[in-house]
Amino acid sequence: MQVVLPILFASVAGMGHAFEPDHLLAVGNLISRRDTMAEALRDGVYWGLGHTTTLVVVGSFILLGRVTFLTSGYFEAAVGLMLVVMGISRLLDQRREAAKVRPGVAPSRAAYAVGLLHGLAGSGALVLLVMSEIRNPWLSVLYFLVFGIGSILGMFIVAGMCSVPFTKRMKINRVLKLSAVTLSSLLCIGYGGWMIYGSI
Template identity: 30%
Template sequence: MTEAALNVVSFLLLGFFLGMRHATDADHVVAIATIVSRERSVAGSALIGAAWGIGHTVTVMAVGAAIIVFGVVIPPRLGMSMEFAVGIMLALLGVLTLGRTGGMAHAHAGVTGVHELDVHDHLHTHGDYLHRHPHGHGPGAHGHADEHTPLARLDRSVLARIAFYDWLRPFVVGLVHGLAGSAAVVLMILSIIREPVAALGYLLLFGLGTIVGMMLITLILSAPFTFTAVNLPKLNWRLRVASGLISFTFGAVLIYGIGFAEGGLFSDAPIWEPH
């Protein structure tokens, strides 16, 4: 192998490992931790990470091709809007996760027809919906049917009829994250590589590295959730609440910083620095 070919291979491998590093960005980790908090299997967690990485790579490749091949210039307001969407998405993920926990004070006003001593109150699950309320384990002693939980109603909605529904959500989240970070990645590549084909190849390997990196991250993050879901449901509930609060707070900070701070999206003269 010639020295020139060796340099090209080394540079492309660098793109792969930088993609893995890119997967560890704080907003990526917060988003995927929120999504994986309801997952109970290691294999499912890995697929969630892969779905996120594929969505992220699709957007980066699409935006990157537009910039590299066609010389498209992203206006500051549009670039900031893409980053602003990440803040909204993180806040929404946090709200949805908190809603799925059901709340510690989820109460039903008694269970009729059951002796008071038979009714107790502890955390319990319906599928992946974790909540608590006074209930018994005899016939008619629970207070509501399994299909009347929020997630059961959601699963019966039109979204549940979409194939691979469980992986559609992380895929869409990855798409949004790709929009926010693609410009910075492409501008970094163009500062080093001038040849369009080589730049696109680097971008593709960067995306593959992101997929692998996010799969590894989800495997690590899912471990406490999968373990506590079966063995320590109360701790699992607290972890899910914490992930929801962190996601919402992180999203709110991004929304303010990108949208309303000085030079933000909604100011008269937005200042955008791709990152």
């Protein structure tokens, strides 16, 4: 029972993981470029898939290969740098009227890539936590997979909630939308800088 319970609660933990500040900022930045909730939800799912991919692959690599360098804080710094770049990019994009991202394969790839990097940064800490609870490495891998599924669902919810002010149906005031995008971008830059400072 001590082994089964952590796995049963893995999906719930994964959903909660999706609501961490750096995840919210990254996905909020991505979906602020979208005009429909469907596009935003797709970005949320692809972010979750990227996060889960890295979590399962890297987590398995650490557990089964006894690799320790992947628990380095430099990956957290990389996520911080990514947030800074995303924030600056969004500030520049809103000044270009023709800078709308065309719906299609490219936006999904961007969201997937962002999820991949976030998964890399969080894998080390999660592996250490799971190793203290589950001794069987294959059960630990199962935990990562269930945790990842929970994070996909959680990010789907996050994307839907965050996208509401940016959908066409809201007909949000242009100045208000500009302010919201500027604020989210500055938060991205500020939090990213704090992550870099705290990780190096």
